[in-house]
Amino acid sequence: MATGNINVSVENIFPLIKKFLYSDHEIFLRELISNATDATLKLKHLTSIGEAGVEYGNPTIEVRIDKEKKQLIISDKGIGMTREEVEKYINQVAFSGAEEFLEKYKDSAKDSGIIGHFGLGFYSAFMVANKVEIITKSYKDEPAAHWVCEGTTEFTLEEADKKTHGTDIILHINEDDKEFLEEHRIEQLLVKYNKFMPIPIKFGTKEETIELPEDAPEDAKPETKTVDNIINNTNPAWTKQPTELENKDYNEFYRELYPMQFEEPLFHIHLNVDYPFNLTGILYFPKMGQDMNIQKDKIQLYQNQVYVTDNVEGIVPEFLTMLRGVIDSPDIPLNVSRSYLQADGAVKKISSYITRKVADKLKSLFNNNREDFEKKWNDIKIVIEYGMLSEDKFFEKAQAFALYPTVDNKYYTFEEFTEKIKDNQTDKDGNKVILYASNEDAQHSYIEAATEKGYEVLLLDSPIVSHLLQKLESTEEKISFVRVDSDHVDNLIKKDEEKISKLTDEEKEKLKADFEKVIPAEKYSIQLEAMDSNAAPLIITQPEFMRRMKEMQQTGGGMFGMGNMPEMYNLVVNTNHELISEILNSKTAKKQERLIKQSLDLAKLSQNLLKGEELTAFIKRSFEMVK
Numbered sequence: 001m002a003t004g005n006i007n008v009s010v011e012n013i014f015p016l017i018k019k020f021l022y023s024d025h026e027i028f029l030r031e032l033i034s035n036a037t038d039a040t041l042k043l044k045h046l047t048s049i050g051e052a053g054v055e056y057g058n059p060t061i062e063v064r065i066d067k068e069k070k071q072l073i074i075s076d077k078g079i080g081m082t083r084e085e086v087e088k089y090i091n092q093v094a095f096s097g098a099e100e101f102l103e104k105y106k107d108s109a110k111d112s113g114i115i116g117h118f119g120l121g122f123y124s125a126f127m128v129a130n131k132v133e134i135i136t137k138s139y140k141d142e143p144a145a146h147w148v149c150e151g152t153t154e155f156t157l158e159e160a161d162k163k164t165h166g167t168d169i170i171l172h173i174n175e176d177d178k179e180f181l182e183e184h185r186i187e188q189l190l191v192k193y194n195k196f197m198p199i200p201i202k203f204g205t206k207e208e209t210i211e212l213p214e215d216a217p218e219d220a221k222p223e224t225k226t227v228d229n230i231i232n233n234t235n236p237a238w239t240k241q242p243t244e245l246e247n248k249d250y251n252e253f254y255r256e257l258y259p260m261q262f263e264e265p266l267f268h269i270h271l272n273v274d275y276p277f278n279l280t281g282i283l284y285f286p287k288m289g290q291d292m293n294i295q296k297d298k299i300q301l302y303q304n305q306v307y308v309t310d311n312v313e314g315i316v317p318e319f320l321t322m323l324r325g326v327i328d329s330p331d332i333p334l335n336v337s338r339s340y341l342q343a344d345g346a347v348k349k350i351s352s353y354i355t356r357k358v359a360d361k362l363k364s365l366f367n368n369n370r371e372d373f374e375k376k377w378n379d380i381k382i383v384i385e386y387g388m389l390s391e392d393k394f395f396e397k398a399q400a401f402a403l404y405p406t407v408d409n410k411y412y413t414f415e416e417f418t419e420k421i422k423d424n425q426t427d428k429d430g431n432k433v434i435l436y437a438s439n440e441d442a443q444h445s446y447i448e449a450a451t452e453k454g455y456e457v458l459l460l461d462s463p464i465v466s467h468l469l470q471k472l473e474s475t476e477e478k479i480s481f482v483r484v485d486s487d488h489v490d491n492l493i494k495k496d497e498e499k500i501s502k503l504t505d506e507e508k509e510k511l512k513a514d515f516e517k518v519i520p521a522e523k524y525s526i527q528l529e530a531m532d533s534n535a536a537p538l539i540i541t542q543p544e545f546m547r548r549m550k551e552m553q554q555t556g557g558g559m560f561g562m563g564n565m566p567e568m569y570n571l572v573v574n575t576n577h578e579l580i581s582e583i584l585n586s587k588t589a590k591k592q593e594r595l596i597k598q599s600l601d602l603a604k605l606s607q608n609l610l611k612g613e614e615l616t617a618f619i620k621r622s623f624e625m626v627k
């Protein structure tokens, strides 16, 4: 038997491991299973090239709990290690790896955004065990070795009588970490980290029902048999070629990833690149609707089929974190802080590759089946609009497929739409004016007035639309967006038309003064307009600029301070309307006031602004009037 001192310069490495990695104890199992998988895959390779004189067969990795002995055992049938290899890989290499890690960690600890996954490897076992044994036999014809270490820098190494190649790692679990002797806890960890690893992982057994033969009598009871409980799908969809998969396979994999998700995804994007970085994965567009707060952190990051995290911030562009699915890349550095990650060249390339792939897929869906794309638009627009706002590259690409629906349910690209409206909706200064509504019900009368005039009205109802309009106005030449209720219809698109007013200038002045006596100046600014005598006598509007800035502030952005501005409206008075003449010529001040108040309330009502006490008073007054 050999005893010795593990050659390591960092004193008391074990307490350090425990302390630094305290919050992330559970990753030890992932590390040990990764090692077992590597050892098995190495043997597979060696047998395939005829270098190993043993059978590969169908090896599994087995995880067992021995509650009485307080042990957790991980066994593989991989290449194993000779005594010399244990000396080399465990005592020297693995320790120097741990030392290196601690060196690195000291600096990054200052940055609070550390990712909790370090690849500390074998020695992470000491986070949960006070004693670790390795019993290992190499595929080479050499005796087995037994290594024992009790969490100090001392170890023992002697011969063992293990007959078959492979490695058993025996963890003597700490009193404080008893949870890792519970079956449900271990199963939960295996499912979390190892669900898609390439070598089958066995954890206990389970009962399986044997299907009855077709000609079985009706009252026959199906029998059950005991089978190995295999935790993982060793061949998940993202590791296959897109040509091997059909739509239903993608949907099945979606359910495997999200067993609690009952809705089918709208479509998927298969990522597959091996130069200049290696990345595979499948992203899914779930149904999103209007909800900006859709649960993020649904995309899972893997490295060689080992689960790492579901926080892909910095790797996937922010706007795509609303998607779901899997990304697998060995090229993402994990033992670094978030800020370092975002500055990393490879990661930047990965992020822009993903953006490009998503844009390409959307474009091909649009080109191949526009009708279907239009149907899905309302469920995906939030991601696309958000992407257009946050990534200039995506904005450019999205011009080819971003849709602008009208109130009568027709869908146009920006180019198609501006082409369609250019004759009728260009104002006297040569600007194309794009009219839109954000709520069909609330703005109904304005939409109607605009469509009656032959204008097209878009229905743009996402919560971030004001930002998008701002962006489009600043990138496209000579266009402006105007919401239908931001002015009376004749003023929405200003053209060189002479308007004839029934009233003289003196009459107008008197009228304005009469209105100002009754209407609070801090809420409304009065604007006299000579409109069609059939148009409404009073219209309340809110100027586009002010409203948009307020909206932008509510969703982050806009001009500082605008969000706190009081609500201010324009009250447009149609000087050609009969009622306005009647107000002007009222015999008594009392009657005039009553007419103005009643008309203002009606105008408010049509804008959904009449509420509470004012509404009650209005109803009461109206009943009096019709009596």
Ligand SMILES: Nc1ncnc2c1ncn2[C@@H]1O[C@H](COP(=O)(O)OP(=O)(O)OP(=O)(O)O)[C@@H](O)[C@H]1O
Binding pocket: 031, 035, 036, 039, 076, 078, 079, 080, 081, 089, 090, 093, 094, 097, 119, 120, 121, 122, 123, 167
């Ligand atoms: N189950 C095993 N079977 C055979 N060899 C093993 C096994 N576990 C560990 N080893 C050997 O010990 C070495 C050190 O393992 P360790 O987990 O510390 O580092 P690593 O796997 O090389 O890298 P990482 O830090 O990324 O996990 C391995 O490279 C491997 O040679």
